[in-house]
Amino acid sequence: MNILAFAGGVGGAKLALGLARALDPNRLAIAVNTGDDFEHLGLNISPDLDTVMYTLAGLANPETGWGLAGETWNFLDAASRLGGEAWFRLGDRDLATHIERTRRLRGGESLSEITRAFCAHLGVTAEVIPMSDDPVRTIICADEGALPFQEYFVHRKCEPRVRDFEFAGIALARPLPRLLERLAEADALIYCPSNPYVSVAPIVGLPGLRLLIESRRAAGMPVVAVSPIVGGAALKGPAAKMMIELGLDSTVIALAKHYAGTIDGLVIDSVDADSAPRIESLGIKTMATDTVMKTDDDKTRLARETLNFARSLKSRLTE
Numbered sequence: 001m002n003i004l005a006f007a008g009g010v011g012g013a014k015l016a017l018g019l020a021r022a023l024d025p026n027r028l029a030i031a032v033n034t035g036d037d038f039e040h041l042g043l044n045i046s047p048d049l050d051t052v053m054y055t056l057a058g059l060a061n062p063e064t065g066w067g068l069a070g071e072t073w074n075f076l077d078a079a080s081r082l083g084g085e086a087w088f089r090l091g092d093r094d095l096a097t098h099i100e101r102t103r104r105l106r107g108g109e110s111l112s113e114i115t116r117a118f119c120a121h122l123g124v125t126a127e128v129i130p131m132s133d134d135p136v137r138t139i140i141c142a143d144e145g146a147l148p149f150q151e152y153f154v155h156r157k158c159e160p161r162v163r164d165f166e167f168a169g170i171a172l173a174r175p176l177p178r179l180l181e182r183l184a185e186a187d188a189l190i191y192c193p194s195n196p197y198v199s200v201a202p203i204v205g206l207p208g209l210r211l212l213i214e215s216r217r218a219a220g221m222p223v224v225a226v227s228p229i230v231g232g233a234a235l236k237g238p239a240a241k242m243m244i245e246l247g248l249d250s251t252v253i254a255l256a257k258h259y260a261g262t263i264d265g266l267v268i269d270s271v272d273a274d275s276a277p278r279i280e281s282l283g284i285k286t287m288a289t290d291t292v293m294k295t296d297d298d299k300t301r302l303a304r305e306t307l308n309f310a311r312s313l314k315s316r317l318t319e
Contacts, residue, residue, distance in 0.1 A: 001027065001187035004179075008033035008048040008199025010065030010236045011228050013191035016126070018303030019190070021296070023123035030056075032131050034111070035138035035167055035202035038150050040088050041079070043098040044105055047150070048199065049115055049130060050097060052261035064236050065236065070092045072269070080206045085100035102140040112176055118199045129182070131203045134173035138198050139166040139195065151183040158238040162245045167202050168306060183212060188310035191225035193291065195239045196258055200225075202268045204262075217264065219308040226306060227252050231271045232292060260284065265313050267291060267306055272308060285315055 003023060007016050007030050016030045032049045047066070054060040054068060061067045071091035080086040090098065097118070104114045110133040119128050119318050130170035138149040143162035152160060183189070191200050204210055217223060242248035246252045252272045256279040259266065264271040265285045268275065281285055287309045293299045 001307065002185050002315075003031075003188055003190060003307070003310075004182045004186040005026050005030045005031075005190045005192055006194070006200050006203045007031070007052055008140075008194040008203075010051060011293075012048070012086045012199060013052045013060070013065065013192035014299050015226060015303060015306070016052055016119070017055050017191075017296065018293070018301070019307075020126040021300045022307060023126075024126075024302040029057055029127040029179075029186075031129045031131050031176075031179050031182075031203055034132060034204050035136045035164070035198065036149050036153075037135070038137070038148060040150070041084065041090070041093075042102070043090075044102045044110070045088070045090075045098055046101065046115075046130070049111075050094070050130070052128055053115070053119060053122065053124060055127070056119075056126060057076075058126045059122070065309065067091055088212030089151060089154075089302075096124075099220040112178065127178075127182070129176050129179050131179065132175055132206060134169065136170045136173045136202055136206075137156040137168040138202060139168055140198075141166060153238070157243060162238075162242050164246075165197055165201070167205055170202065170205055171207065173206055175209050180212065183216060186216065186221055188221060188307075188314060189213065189223045191223070191259075191263070191307060193226040193235075194281075195228060195230040195234075195237050196225075196240070196255065197239070197242055198216040212260075215254070217317075220314060220318040222264040222310050223262065224267065224310045224313065225259055225263045226267040226291060226302070226307060227255055227269065229255050229272075230269040235292065245249055252274065256282050256284050264317065265309055267302075267309060 037046045051066045061069045111130045140147045141164035204277040243250045252268045252275050260282045267287050269291040270288050276286040
């Protein structure tokens, strides 16, 4: 099958790697959230793109899931001694990515062109597509006011109470033409186990994209989401905390209600298997399995099981 995956964050990157190992590279495209992008120390930083890219290249730090393995911090230490901001951890090797990206952007290249070149140099064979070349910036609407995402997520360690989300610039942002092409070719669309509010939502929220997804669903393309919530908690990131602060339960049932009407299948962890009947009452087929990805073999296994689930849903939709 031709697969288009939407990804952001460490969980999204992990399943993206599993999909890359389970599929012919030409059959996989990964659209990555760029709402987390920001400028720091004069550099253009694309955290989700880099996490996906480093993971697919086999370069990611295995302990954190983000950044590069074997990283050192001499630059950041020196910048801090000079009074520079050190709250966002830019490692010495990682710094090269941001400097080269910034140089090329200022030279007139697009983010998608730069990403394609980086992936080629790093040996990434799956197609990695930024959701847009136009800037979209995720804003956390907190009790204390509006916070840029990285200020909330990294600097403030997700402590402020969330009330809502805004995606500045999204009304004028255009989905990448290549993203639209891969959507038109896709036999299934997979939402990786990424935060539904700040990783998946910015991609789906691009002008016209939701309608295109619905038209493809009507033509028999299933949309399958893999839950980032396991046993009421998020394995990575603040998804569960956000759900509670939005007045929701941090459960797979609440996640299913969030996606209801827009997905055909939900992959949940075995610990949440007893929630399957309630999820299916929302019109969403479920598959329960071990969704915790500790090893590369876990990632590949989950990817293959998700692909088989998507294949079975496609058969039902096209009968």
